[in-house]
Amino acid sequence: MMDCAHYRRAILADPHDHNADMRLHRDTCQDCSRYTDQVRRFEDRLDRALRLESSAEVRDRPGVLPFRIRDAQTLRLRRGWLAAAASLLLAVVVAGSLWLAVPGPSLAADVVTHMAGEPRAWARSDVSVPERTLDQVLAESQVRLRANPGLVSYANSCLFRGHHVPHLVVQTDSGPVTVMVLTHESARTATRFDDHGYLGMIVPVPGHGSIAVLERGPGTDMNAVERVAAKVIGAIDWSA
């Protein structure tokens, strides 16, 4: 049986939680029933406070593009000058370093954005995709496997920056690691990134583009990312 303190903590964390234990407690405890009314009145106020009805919608006139392309381009140009100056300074400071904590609007950022749109690809699994599916996905980018890259639980051909690219998930001890085979994206040096929960790297494959390898979540491990990168690069026949 739930006690008052437990009930009140739960109702304060989620005033609309209606699980059976809580209902039972509320129905039998007058104080907690009164407390619930008090919390819910506060919740109505909170809801109204967060809505920001009028001003937030001022710019949402029907028929207007949801974003202003020209404004954005101007913004980018303005930022471009600042970025050029900042890059120069940054280049001096971090010359030689491969670590980029903030990848900015880069290939790494686009890879992370792509991954955020495919949550199903992050599932842990011990079931491999059929070999035929994997071959087909890779064949679309004119590559094929010549060795086993590990347990591949997901293989899909995804549109990325205007090209169909193989998107694979390799299961490791530290969790699923995603690989994107980017035959259209060349990279000069290996770049590691740590982008808000996504840990990964872009590895150049001289003459054949690059691969992006990343992991997310609390158990992320750059060593696992590096191991998978090395294994996949070695397993792919790039001149198929």
Added chain:
Amino acid sequence: MKDAIGGNQKRARFQALCQALRPDLLRFAFWLSRDRALAEDVVQETMLRAWKAQDSLLDEAAAKPWFLTIIRREYARSFERKRFVTLDVDELIAKEEPMLAAADDHDVEELRAALFKLPDEYREPLVLQVLMGYSTAEIAAQLQLSNAAVLTRLFRARKQLRTLCGEDTRMDPEESRLDPEE
């Protein structure tokens, strides 16, 4: 010709999606940043990035969490790009007066001022829950926290808000640690 029609349809669909979601995205970005101009920049950048990456969105039903993920990253990036001057909360409120002008009663106004004072790590899950209608599990997935950590933050957020707004807190419970990491 066929490509052009396909391109137009794609653009129209994306535009409709953005138009439907934009008010909520702006609100979310505003409560995240507490700065209207920054919120608009972040939403703008988010939509451009989403437009470029729209092929990644396989299921339109997942659009909202996808956009929210991009907003959080764009906001964090803008924060890392700039060095913000520390502002007094009262100054922030005064600066955002037009955005907050919809308050038609003192209670709501007072609560908005309290929301401005709430630490980011408590305000964000609260906005996701109240404004976006997210469940505890969905907030946990979005913020990469455990369910227990989310519940602890939500509990603390409301408790602090109630105190800041001068509510009668005599019946409020004491905290019990739901999540050892919090």
